[in-house]
Amino acid sequence: xxxxxxxxxxxxxxxxxxxxxxxxxxxxxxxxxxxxxxxxxxxxxxxxxxxxxxxxxxxxxxxxxxxxxxxxxxxxxxxxxxxxxxxxxxxxxxxxxxxxxxxxxxxxxxxxxxxxxxxxxxxxxxxxxxxxxxxxxxxxxxxxxxxxxxxxxxxxxxxxxxxxxxxxx
Numbered sequence: 001x002x003x004x005x006x007x008x009x010x011x012x013x014x015x016x017x018x019x020x021x022x023x024x025x026x027x028x029x030x031x032x033x034x035x036x037x038x039x040x041x042x043x044x045x046x047x048x049x050x051x052x053x054x055x056x057x058x059x060x061x062x063x064x065x066x067x068x069x070x071x072x073x074x075x076x077x078x079x080x081x082x083x084x085x086x087x088x089x090x091x092x093x094x095x096x097x098x099x100x101x102x103x104x105x106x107x108x109x110x111x112x113x114x115x116x117x118x119x120x121x122x123x124x125x126x127x128x129x130x131x132x133x134x135x136x137x138x139x140x141x142x143x144x145x146x147x148x149x150x151x152x153x154x155x156x157x158x159x160x161x162x163x164x165x166x167x168x169x
Contacts, residue, residue, distance in 0.1 A: 008085035014078040021076040028089035050155040054147040115153025
């Protein structure tokens with residue numbers, strides 16, 4: 001991971017509610033979050049469907065757009081003031097072509113992203129709200145310090161009231 005951070009070519013600060021990536025745009029950058037938090041979501045009609053969060057020391061990317069150089073329905077928005085390091089795709093690809101160790105790092109990053117998404121999908125499809133809450137709390141305790149409850153409830157596919165009740169019990 002440290003080696004990837006040397007590829008940052010500029011930094012940007014976004015205010016709460018500011019978009020890093022808008023729906024239908026192509027985005028071929030990887031972002032390293034230095035401070036603050038982001039949400040990644042898409043619109044399902046008029047409803048926001050949050051699929052991922054990013055906070056301090058996380059890498060975030062609109063992976064579909066990054067991999068295929070195509071427009072993506074994903075939106076990346078600052079939840080609170082966020083400072084990010086920006087790594088362009090070209091620099092990343094050059095880095096990964098340098099050798100086997102760099103290629104293994106890329107494979108590890110992609111495997112981690114895929115496994116996180118698979119775990120989340122299985123949770124949403126097969127577990128109760130209580131179990132989803134417990135598993136996310138176990139996997140990502142920092143999430144509850146970085147992200148407001150209403151966003152976490154959306155991510156867990158439950159009402160804010162249900163989340164509040166689960167947190168109290």
